[in-house]
Structure formats: C-alpha cells, structure tokens
Amino acid sequence: MSQSFRQPDILEIARAEGKVMVEDLALRFNVTVQTIRRDLTELANAGKLERVHGGAILPSGVSNILYEERRRLNEAAKTAIGRACAAAIPEATSLFLDIGTTTEAVAQALLDHRDLMVVTNNMNVARTLLANPDCEIVLAGGALRRSDNGLVGHLTARAIENFKFDHAILGCSALGEDGDMLDFDIQEVVVGQTLLKRSREVMLVADHSKFQRSAPVRIGSIRDVDHVFTDAPLPAALADACTTWGTHVHVSPPGN
Template identity: 70%
Template sequence: MVQNFREPQILEIARAEGKVKVEDLARRFDVTVQTIRRDLTELAEAGKLERVHGGAVLPSGVSNIGYEDRRGLNSDAKSGIARLCARAIPEDASLFLNIGTSTEAVARELLHHRNLMVVTNNINVANILVANPDCQIVLAGGILRRSDGGLTGDLTTRTIEQFKVDFAIIGCSAVDEDGDLLDFDVQEVGVSKAIIRQARTTFLVADQSKFTRSAPARIASLRDVGAVFSDAPLPGDLAQKCAEWGTEVHIS
C-alpha cells in the first residue's frame, strides 16, 4: 500500500473517536467521498481499520487495543458517562470497579463521595481513589497484568467472592447486537462474572465505540445489568430489548 498523507491522520481520528465517517472525512480533507472510500479500503486491506456502513472503525479481532491507546480513545465521552454514572451512586455505598479506562473515569468522579468502600482488581482505580480519604479501598489479589494494571486469576475471583456489595460498575470491550457483553481475556471475563454475581445491582459504562466492536469471550447480557450508561442512543433494537429486560438506559 502506498500511503498518502491523509491515512495517518485518518488513523489518529479513528483512535481518538473510535469511528470515522466517510462524509465527515471528505469535508475535513476537502476531497470527494470516493477518495475517502479508497483511503478506508486501503487501510482496511492493511488491517488498520475495519469497514462499516458509512465509514470505518478500529479493528476488533481477538486481541484488544493497546492500553495507552484505549486511555485516549473517546476520553471526553468517557468522562461524561462517568459523571452520569457517579451521580447514580449514593454515598455510604459499597461497590466493585473492574478493569478498564471507563471504570477509571468513574473512579475520578467518585473522589468527593463520602463513606465509600470500593473493591477493585484495577490498580489504577486504587491509585485514583487514594485521593479520597473517605473511601476504604480493597485491592483484590491476583496475577498483575503489567500492560494495564489489572489483576486476574483464581485468587482475584476468590477475593471478590468474599464480598456482597451494593453496586458493580463494569466496563467491557464490546457489546454485540444481541446485547451480549464481550471481552478478550478469558481470565478477566471470569473475574467480571464473579463481580456481577456478588453485586446487588450492576452498572455498565460503555461509550458508543463498544457497540461497533467485537470480542470472543462472553461476560454476560445487558439483561443481567441494572443500567447502562453511554454517550449515544443504543444501536438497532437494543434500546427496546433493554426496556423489555428492565435494563435502564442513561445517555450522557
């Protein structure tokens, strides 16, 4: 592939926003939509993007996007989602926060909550919440994943099973059209399943890019979630399914 000057910039936009649209890119670069379609086709053939109707998204596959790239992906949207979710968490509550940049955003929004107890398998969440003197932090043991500060494995699951908390706040790598929550790491999925079992109410925090991606391992269904917090209306008939399941949908 002979790379033109637009393609690195298109990839940067995709990493920042999770998705690129043909018409938006044509206006941005002042070229025809046919030119942008050719650019996206070349990037897709190189495995750097995945074509979808009207544009392209970051490729899904069987491995996740790098942690630092995920941290910068849709950061403004994640902050808005986190603020909305944090408002649904009362003070004097106990909760789980799992691995992910979205749950880290929620942790930042909980810094002024009083009398919290947080159980987490995310070292980054623990480091954020240290700044809240009114928050008791329980860090689940397990195997440290250096790439993102996550703790996974049987020890992590056994620690989580010692608690029954008011709320679980979880993220995931993808949500498919059937409402299944998906992830890439099987051990992480096992921990997330335990978190859901041990919580009275589960909240999912997921920006709109998660609804255009795929991953191979299933965590649960939106049917098992009390509420989902996102930055855009759910695609397809997921909103209707959530209404039938009793799953609340909150859009930031």
C-alpha cells in the same frame, strides 16, 4: 494532500472518535469521497481499520487495542459517563470498580464521595482513589496484567466471592446486538461473571464505540444488568430489549 500524509491523520481521528465516516473525511480533507474510500480500503487491507457501511472503525479481533490508545479513545465521552454513573452512586456504600478506562473515569468522579468502601482489581483506580481520604480501598489480588495494571484470574474471582457489594461497576470491550457483554481475556471474564453474582446492583459503563466492536469471550448479558451508562443511544432493537428486561439506560453525551 497525498495519501501518505492523510492516512495517519485518518487513523488518529478513528482512535479519538471510534469511527470515521467517508463523507465527513472528504469534507475535512477537501477531497472526493472516492479518494477517501481508497484511503480506507488501503488502511483496512493493512489491518489498521475495519470497513463498515459508510466508513470504518478500529479493527475487531481476538486481541484488544493498546491500553494508551483505549485511554485516548472517546475521552470526553468516558468523562461524561463517569460523572453520570458516579452521580447515581450514594455515599456510605460499598462498590466494586472493574478494569477499564471508563471505570477509571468513574473513580475520578467519585473523589468527593464520602464513606465509601471500594474493592477493585484495577490498580489505576486504586491510585486515583488515594486522593479521596474518606474512601477505604481494597485490592482484589490476582495475576497482574502489566499491559493495563489489572489484576485478573481465579485468585481475583475468589477474593470477590468474600463480598456482597451494594454496587458493581463493570466495563466491557464490546457489546453485541443481542445484549451480550464481550471481552478479549478469559482471565478477566471470570472476574466479571463472579461480580454479576456478588452484587446487589450492577452498572455497565460503555461508550458508543463498544456498539461497533466485537470480542470473542462472553461475560454475560445486559439483561442481568440494572443500569447502562453510555454516551449515545443504543441500537433500536437493543434499546427495546432493555425496556423489556427492565435494564435502565442512561445516555450522557459529552459536553452536556
């Protein structure tokens, strides 16, 4: 297979799985590891992938990948995370659901819950929850970000200050090795920072690709989070830190 045919397929695998490994690709395409390394180097030079030890990941930077690509990325993992998080949320409760494709998976898993009041700045979440007749939906108004139907900015943060939620379900674009939750949009970060102060229990939902990415703006630390729902074990040092901080980590691999 020539590189011109192989490289689009490599990109599609990276978008679906978050990361590609040299040896796995060599087996998949029946070529040498040297050939795959050249492919990854060319894709990295073109800004389409970022090289890491043993493979490559989707590029980090100061802007997020497109919303539809994020929605497809690790879709099965997000479904598993969403179900695990929803199972930890009792009925007859109030909660906030943040912007993000993983929080949308939580919303989908909440359709059978009863007597909920959900506040959200995610219009996709609100649209999903319309299918649950026993869920009161409140939109936290703000500036509409057309790229993902999110409501962001100080107006949204101000609306959130009127509540004290039983649970807040947060997403992030990246999770640093030191436990910092990171994002790309300052307007979105101010919402997350307000939620940390206005919620009795905070739950972070993040698939394993967030461990491999970087973003420039800090939301806060997972030491301020009660539960982390993910699909793969955290890096060892971060897992140890969570134990020290009292942050409970729940790992739900896809298919389990």
